Amino acid sequence: MAETVTPFGTAPSLLDSLDPLLRAWLPRQRWFAGKGRPVTGFTPVAVTELLPPDGRLGLYHLLLRVHQPITPGPGDCYQLLIGVREALPPRLAPALIGHLDQGPLAGRTVYEALYDPRPAEVLLEALRTQARIGGLRFERDARQEIRTGLVARPLTAEQSNSSVVYGDTFILKLLRRVVPGVNPDLEIPLALAREGSPRVPAPTAWARAEIDREPYVLAVLQPFVRGAADGWELALRELAKGEDFAAEARELGRATAEVHTALARALPTVTLGHAQLEALAGGMTERLAAAVQAVPALRPYAGGLRQAYRDLDRLAVGGRTWTAQRIHGDLHLGQCLRSASGQWSLIDFEGEPVRPLAERRLPQSPVRDIAGMLRSFDYAAHSVAPPAPQWASGCRAAYCSGYAQVAGRDPRADPVLLRAYETDKAVYEVVYEARHRPDWLPVPLSAIRRLAA
Numbered sequence: 001m002a003e004t005v006t007p008f009g010t011a012p013s014l015l016d017s018l019d020p021l022l023r024a025w026l027p028r029q030r031w032f033a034g035k036g037r038p039v040t041g042f043t044p045v046a047v048t049e050l051l052p053p054d055g056r057l058g059l060y061h062l063l064l065r066v067h068q069p070i071t072p073g074p075g076d077c078y079q080l081l082i083g084v085r086e087a088l089p090p091r092l093a094p095a096l097i098g099h100l101d102q103g104p105l106a107g108r109t110v111y112e113a114l115y116d117p118r119p120a121e122v123l124l125e126a127l128r129t130q131a132r133i134g135g136l137r138f139e140r141d142a143r144q145e146i147r148t149g150l151v152a153r154p155l156t157a158e159q160s161n162s163s164v165v166y167g168d169t170f171i172l173k174l175l176r177r178v179v180p181g182v183n184p185d186l187e188i189p190l191a192l193a194r195e196g197s198p199r200v201p202a203p204t205a206w207a208r209a210e211i212d213r214e215p216y217v218l219a220v221l222q223p224f225v226r227g228a229a230d231g232w233e234l235a236l237r238e239l240a241k242g243e244d245f246a247a248e249a250r251e252l253g254r255a256t257a258e259v260h261t262a263l264a265r266a267l268p269t270v271t272l273g274h275a276q277l278e279a280l281a282g283g284m285t286e287r288l289a290a291a292v293q294a295v296p297a298l299r300p301y302a303g304g305l306r307q308a309y310r311d312l313d314r315l316a317v318g319g320r321t322w323t324a325q326r327i328h329g330d331l332h333l334g335q336c337l338r339s340a341s342g343q344w345s346l347i348d349f350e351g352e353p354v355r356p357l358a359e360r361r362l363p364q365s366p367v368r369d370i371a372g373m374l375r376s377f378d379y380a381a382h383s384v385a386p387p388a389p390q391w392a393s394g395c396r397a398a399y400c401s402g403y404a405q406v407a408g409r410d411p412r413a414d415p416v417l418l419r420a421y422e423t424d425k426a427v428y429e430v431v432y433e434a435r436h437r438p439d440w441l442p443v444p445l446s447a448i449r450r451l452a453a
């Protein structure tokens, strides 16, 4: 493996010639968070040569700050794996970024290398050997082996990050928008692994970088759950057949409670008292006000929805407290995998990526995750025609009772908190759908009507 070229060696000219190509390519990527605003430039944070460009394939790892108008601060930092070839084989055509027309590599083709097995295997080899390349640190759980010869296969599903599967044995998630600090996508699964929880694939290896003395998590390798289907696919499949999903929902409730119980043991818990609950209700009220501005269809329901937050506030004033702990933070059916043997596991502990990292790592009530799952059953039931509200009610009840069997506490015993979190999530979903999938807007809006009544 070649040496790093930080601070840049051949890289400045490479970056100069990449600049116009990336400006056009980056905003088209699903994981690019700054959509809707032009990219006006880049600042390299670290450029690391993984394979020299003199062979058939050159490979660069890039951390780039992206400048956009109206972005406060220094601009988001993105992680890219750039391949350089004389010509791109037809199978890699979708990965094309463009052709370099200047600099030392003029005439070569650059492309998104994560979708090419050979470069993806370079990353796995670095993790296997715990390599240090430039500022990149590849680390591995000493108890877990990575065998050689695993063939890489990219996952092409549209996601917030990018993933590669190796020989159906491991899956590597390469984080795209990277932020300094402890990343819950590594922190939480590691904590659960220490607790011996079988509900979350234990991280095998990970990549980090230290930039300006701040730590960044760049990628996480986990065992691949073979033959798995996610909860959303399964729920829709059962709905299409007119089949009940309550038994699976109960199992999911049990799995969620097991994860919560292990997290409460592994990481600090705090008490949510008057001030914290007031702040929670206040935050929900503010998000509702912003959502009404963004999606006027919410306006007629705002008064009714606000009542859920007032009720929470009233409990806070009355001295009610709850325990808060680390939770999943963005739980829905799509974050649950059922293995071929029927075992459920939870994935993607990143939290809501739009929120600041510090906020995502705060202890919160586990009821928030439960509300996310309850919304998801409702989503499934209202995304089919005709809607199946009874199906959703059955799943919701089964999920709560499965949760209670393990946690010793039924989430339905906290109706005010549950309703407040569900309302907050439905409001978020209205904004999310208006922005990303307008055809889906009726799904959360139907819940808004019920919650506001």
Ligand SMILES: Nc1ncnc2c1ncn2[C@@H]1O[C@H](COP(=O)(O)OP(=O)(O)O)[C@@H](O)[C@H]1O
Residues within 6 Å of the ligand: 155, 159, 160, 161, 162, 163, 171, 173, 201, 222, 223, 224, 225, 226, 228, 230, 334, 337, 347, 348, 349, 350
């Ligand atoms: N351990 C795993 N085993 C099998 N498939 C997985 C595993 N982890 C993730 N996946 C698959 O990869 C997809 C993306 O993973 P996820 O962590 O949700 O990434 P993102 O942050 O990009 O949404 C999931 O929807 C799932 O299909």
Ligand SMILES: O=P(O)(O)O[C@H]1O[C@H](CO)[C@@H](O[C@H]2O[C@H](CO)[C@@H](O)[C@H](O)[C@H]2O)[C@H](O)[C@H]1O
Residues within 6 Å of the ligand: 160, 232, 330, 332, 333, 334, 372, 375, 376, 377, 379, 380, 429, 432
């Ligand atoms: O990309 P993420 O998984 O972090 O989550 C975002 O996208 C989700 C949709 O893919 C969205 O979830 C909503 O739709 C799901 C069905 O597609 C449904 O199961 C969820 O309950 C519903 O919230 C999620 O809100 C958004 O953050």
